[in-house]
Amino acid sequence: MASCSVTLAGGKLAVGRRMPGRCHRGTAVRVSAAAPEARKRPEYIPNRIDDPNYVRIFDTTLRDGEQSPGATLTSKEKLEIAKKLSQLGVDIIEAGFPIASPDDFEAVRAIAMDVGNAVDADGYVPVICGLSRTRDKDLETAWEAVRHAKLPRVHTFIATSEIHMKYKLRMTPDQVIENAVNAVKHLRSMGCNDIEFSPEDAGRSDPAFLYEILGEVIKAGATTLNIPDTTGWTLPHEFQSLIAKIKANTPGADNVIISTHCQNDLGLSTANSLAGAMGGARQIECTINGIGERAGNASLEEVVMAIALRGKEQMGGLWTGIRPVHISAASKMVSDYSGMIVQPHKAIVGANAFAHESGIHQDGMLKNRDTYEIMSPETIGLSRADEAGIVLGKHSGRNALNTRLTQLGFELPEDQLNDVFRRFKNLADRKKNITDEDVLALVNDEVHQPTVVWVLEDLQVVCGSMGMPTATVRMRGPDGISRISSGIGSGPVDAAYKAVDALVRVQAELVDYSVNSVTEGIEALANTRVVIRPAGKMAGEGYVDSYKGGKTQRSFSGSGADEDIVVSSARAYVSALNKMISYISAKSAAAVAATSSVDGSSQEAVAA
Numbered sequence: 001m002a003s004c005s006v007t008l009a010g011g012k013l014a015v016g017r018r019m020p021g022r023c024h025r026g027t028a029v030r031v032s033a034a035a036p037e038a039r040k041r042p043e044y045i046p047n048r049i050d051d052p053n054y055v056r057i058f059d060t061t062l063r064d065g066e067q068s069p070g071a072t073l074t075s076k077e078k079l080e081i082a083k084k085l086s087q088l089g090v091d092i093i094e095a096g097f098p099i100a101s102p103d104d105f106e107a108v109r110a111i112a113m114d115v116g117n118a119v120d121a122d123g124y125v126p127v128i129c130g131l132s133r134t135r136d137k138d139l140e141t142a143w144e145a146v147r148h149a150k151l152p153r154v155h156t157f158i159a160t161s162e163i164h165m166k167y168k169l170r171m172t173p174d175q176v177i178e179n180a181v182n183a184v185k186h187l188r189s190m191g192c193n194d195i196e197f198s199p200e201d202a203g204r205s206d207p208a209f210l211y212e213i214l215g216e217v218i219k220a221g222a223t224t225l226n227i228p229d230t231t232g233w234t235l236p237h238e239f240q241s242l243i244a245k246i247k248a249n250t251p252g253a254d255n256v257i258i259s260t261h262c263q264n265d266l267g268l269s270t271a272n273s274l275a276g277a278m279g280g281a282r283q284i285e286c287t288i289n290g291i292g293e294r295a296g297n298a299s300l301e302e303v304v305m306a307i308a309l310r311g312k313e314q315m316g317g318l319w320t321g322i323r324p325v326h327i328s329a330a331s332k333m334v335s336d337y338s339g340m341i342v343q344p345h346k347a348i349v350g351a352n353a354f355a356h357e358s359g360i361h362q363d364g365m366l367k368n369r370d371t372y373e374i375m376s377p378e379t380i381g382l383s384r385a386d387e388a389g390i391v392l393g394k395h396s397g398r399n400a401l402n403t404r405l406t407q408l409g410f411e412l413p414e415d416q417l418n419d420v421f422r423r424f425k426n427l428a429d430r431k432k433n434i435t436d437e438d439v440l441a442l443v444n445d446e447v448h449q450p451t452v453v454w455v456l457e458d459l460q461v462v463c464g465s466m467g468m469p470t471a472t473v474r475m476r477g478p479d480g481i482s483r484i485s486s487g488i489g490s491g492p493v494d495a496a497y498k499a500v501d502a503l504v505r506v507q508a509e510l511v512d513y514s515v516n517s518v519t520e521g522i523e524a525l526a527n528t529r530v531v532i533r534p535a536g537k538m539a540g541e542g543y544v545d546s547y548k549g550g551k552t553q554r555s556f557s558g559s560g561a562d563e564d565i566v567v568s569s570a571r572a573y574v575s576a577l578n579k580m581i582s583y584i585s586a587k588s589a590a591a592v593a594a595t596s597s598v599d600g601s602s603q604e605a606v607a608a
């Protein structure tokens with residue numbers, strides 16, 4: 001039997017001598033047998049890390065990630081994701097862009113107050129960070145949103161590339177420096193002493209200008225200098241050298257932390273982030289599943305696992321404080337809430353990441369798991385399906401389901417477990433083998449849903465080759481009353497959506513619709529994802545301030561699972577409508593609260 005030992009950061013897990021087993025995706029897996037090596041992360045000091053090999057992980061799923069089209073998250077979802085990020089052990093959570101809207105402000109503040117104060121037994125608590133442009137109002141709003149956290153940080157930025165300064169900002173380089181310095185000083189004057197500064201589009205900026213502006217913001221009091229490759233332009237060797245040159249040529253750079261923020265336009269964001277760390281960066285910005293603007297951001301799980309597996313041998317001993325065993329559940333939660341489906345061949349968290357299809361590979365795996373796997377699925381929290389001999393089917397009870405859910409990383413409260421169990425029993429009546437994918441689809445459909453406003457109780461559709469597909473729905477509204485309505489459409493799904501629209505009465509435009517089968521076979525669950533945005537009279541409702549300048553329109557995703565494709569489509573549509581309704585009503589409630597607040601300039605700033 002093969003033996004190897006890889007110590008993972010945070011001291012939570014070491015993969016040692018490997019033993020065969022079955023992973024829930026049906027593949028053989030290894031089991032960790034070595035004792036975990038305790039490794040305590042260095043104490044958090046904004047501008048210094050006492051261990052030269054420690055790399056801070058700055059998660060921006062809730063800010064950069066949420067900017068992916070359709071990825072809009074409600075405040076409740078953001079809070080739950082922040083809790084998961086804290087379980088994962090990220091050093092910094094960028095919780096949002098507080099000036100974007102009163103609702104964004106409230107979401108960041110709630111995370112700062114809750115997750116930002118939940119200190120664990122080891123003394124760990126994540127830094128809670130808010131993004132801000134260099135304007136005073138933005139800075140004050142961001143500071144107000146985060147300041148109740150134990151470790152608050154504000155991240156301010158201004159563009160430094162010639163193209164951005166000339167065409168976007170219409171400022172001279174001197175004006176840009178002045179803005180940056182004033183922003184940092186303003187934050188200091190409010191009592192914020194953990195300040196991150198980003199020269200936006202640094203990847204295409206003149207390095208000499210970067211040394212100058214960065215030197216000035218250090219003098220003004222910045223503690224972290226983040227170097228964004230905003231357009232994903234640089235190649236790994238180029239980015240590594242940029243970071244090394246910034247460290248060597250920026251006055252005062254030894255007294256601050258240098259950070260990377262790599263977009264994925266050329267598919268190089270993970271490689272560039274690792275190259276940046278090799279060049280001397282000690283903070284990496286990344287997102288769960290790599291979601292983010294355009295082609296996305298560096299993927300947390302890729303960066304973290306690359307450092308965990310190769311940091312010692314190939315990166316001079318770099319390590320992070322991440323507890324990788326929570327990666328799989330975090331990935332699932334972010335995918336469910338954001339509606340951003342993870343591609344099957346995505347590294348680490350894709351459905352195929354631990355699947356071995358070809359005969360030669362299967363043969364190799366059966367002989368020795370090291371032949372084709374560089375890490376065990378359990379490392380990231382995927383557990384073996386039959387470890388306790390549990391096979392889920394129609395005779396399984398609540399306890400068996402609960403045990404399996406816990407193994408998959410979900411601890412559901414009683415009421416949610418009951419809901420999932422009810423759906424599980426219905427499915428088990430029709431489907432002989434219930435796989436983990438089925439269970440996860442039910443969790444998404446029942447648990448990872450936005451606040452329930454409307455509930456789809458029943459749906460009946462008449463369709464066929466004679467035209468006039470007709471759907472009738474019964475839905476329970478926010479007042480608790482069930483009502484019935486019908487619709488005629490171009491097909492059964494369209495008819496169902498028209499019937500739903502007749503009751504819910506909000507105007508929405510369907511932007512995207514897709515259906516996938518969860519597993520193989522005729523009795524498989526269908527998983528539907530839709531993306532909608534406010535339309536007609538409501539069209540103005542989804543707009544918020546964009547950190548890039550101007551306004552951006554939010555769109556809302558929803559997902560649903562059922563054996564019946566039309567029911568699954570209707571459930572997904574209702575879920576997206578619920579999300580849109582909750583978002584819009586939270587936004588107006590927060591705006592009312594902000595305008596009616598009597599005390600505080602910061603609240604006025606939010607409403608402005």
Ligand code: KIV
Binds near residue numbers: 231261
């Ligand atoms: O991509 C970018 O430049 C950013 C900055 C605000 C860090 O997101």
